[in-house]
Amino acid sequence: MTKTQIYKFGGASLKDARAVQNLADILRNRLRNNFVIVVSAMGKTTNHLENILSRKLENLDYSTNSSILKSFHLDICRELFPDGHVIFPKIENYFILLHHELDKPISKDNYDEYYDRIIGYGELLSSRIVMEYLCSQNLLILWQDARELISTDSDFRFAKIDWEKTRRNCQSQLKPKVEQFPVLTQGFIGADSAGRPTTLGREGSDFTAAILAASLDAGSVTIWKDVPGVLNADPKIFSDTTLFAELDYQQAAQMTFYGASVIHPKTIKPLANAGIPLFVKSFLNPDEPGTKIHSLAKVDSVPTIILKKDQILVSLKVTDFTFIEEKHIHQVYEELQKLKLRVNMLQTSAITISIVIDSQLFKLEQLLSQLNKDFEIRYNDGLELLTVLYPEMDYIPRLLGGYEVLLEQSTRNAVQIVRRAK
Incomplete structure (x- = not known):
């Protein structure tokens, strides 16, 4: 029997009506049974939902933001469907449900759980629109709620997968469907054992595709992007980039660990463990080969540049005239883990621990409040x-023109620099 293929389409490939039509064109000659399509929210929908949440948390009116988001989806539908199509009441109903959730109280204490209840509406909306459009183009396809498949713990916003239960769900619920018809589902979302919505971390739709692939013993995963494949730098920021025709799992995992945005960091491991190849291709030029990530004997040592913005440098200095010990690092990491903050760079000196973390809403103030009794703390944001x-080595100075370097460290195969514009 033909092994299942997984296709994942991100927000950029669903940003407007023309993009949805392009998705249908890509699938038209490729779609068959044993096919699963995973979609993200449309365009910048997740960002808009996060803005609504921020305004609610600050007791500000968010009705205009919600109306804009609703109009965005309805405008796309008006370009894709005739008047009176069933999609219009479905979109209206999703926004009724969304507002019902938004009417509930929110606080810093329940923010993460609240976030997961709200943010997944982006994927639910996009998956309904795409499914209905494909069906209108005579591409028969089934819709599947990912929350019935992806079983997680209750670590809201960064949920961990219950792999055994998820595999059982996929084998019992998804596999019989996919053997008969292509199935479309959502990325990024799951549910805990109590049925409460959870999410897998921002940009987690890639990870969803890998989870489903491993659970179905799939033949391949293809991620469709607005770039030709995996490049050695972001072409929106750096010129003269190089396309990798092939990458080893380990090298790809290293790139994602340091923050390469083309693939979600958790995507590689389940695919590598199962020996499932990952293809990264362009939805703008779908017939181009893109990049294949699989087992390779040789690592491609082309210099690779990864830039993470909105970073915070936190320096923690011991105040009791002792030196930094393992217990201090353990204390800092324990607080970071409680707040679900990932360290992107760590450097220690005799009396100081320096960490670089992503900027997240109100997380920094919570970290400082927990550590300021034991450390003298300084921080810089917007880095x-x-x-x-x-x-x-002659390449590095070219990347630092017009920037001030706040922190730098080197290993055998990597250089990390914290910088800010002068």
Whole structure:
């Protein structure tokens, strides 16, 4: 029997009506049974929902923001469907449900759980619109709620997968469907054992595709992007980029660890463990080969540049005239773990621990309040973290023109620099 293929389409490939039509064109000659399509929210919908949540948390009116988001989806539908199509009341109903959730109280204490109840509406909306449009184009396809498949713990916003239960769900619920018809589902969302919505971390739709692939013993996963494949730098920021025709799992995992945005960091491991190849291709040029990530004997040592923005450098200095010990690092990491903050860079000196973390709503103030009794703390925000893998030393100065360097460290195969514009 033909092994299942997984296709994942992100927000950029669903940003407007023309993009949805392009998605249908890509699928038209490729779609068959044993096919699962995973979609993200449309365009910048997740960002808009986060803005609504921020306004609600600050007791500000969010009705205009919600109306804009609703109009965005309805405008796309008006371009894709005739008047009176069933999609219009479905969209209206999703926004009624969304507002019902938004009417409930929110606080810093329940923010993460509240976030997961709200944010998944982006994927539910996009998956309904795409499914209905494909069906209108005579591409028969089934809709599947990912929350019935992806079983997680209750670590809201960063939920961990219950792999055994998820595999059982996929084998019992998804596999019989996919053997008969292509199935479309949502990325990024799951549910805990009590049925409460959870999410897998921002940009988690790639991870969803890998989870479903591993659970179905799939033949391949293809992620459709607005770039030709995996490049050695973001072409929106850096010129003269190089396309990797092939990458080893380990090298791809290293790139995602340091923050390469083309693939979600958790995507590689389940695919590598199962030996499932991952293709990264362009939805703008779908017939181009893109990048294949699989087992390779040789690592491609082309210098690779990864830039993370909105970074915070936190320096923690011991105040009791002792030196930094393992217990201090353990204390800091324990608080970071409680707040679900990932360290993007760590450096220690005799009396100081320096960490670089992503900027997240009100998380920094919570971290400082927990650690300021034991450390003297300074921080800088609005920074960038530049990582260069397999660097050529004469290449680094070209990346620092017009920038001030706040922190730098090197290993055998990587250079990391915290910088800010002068």
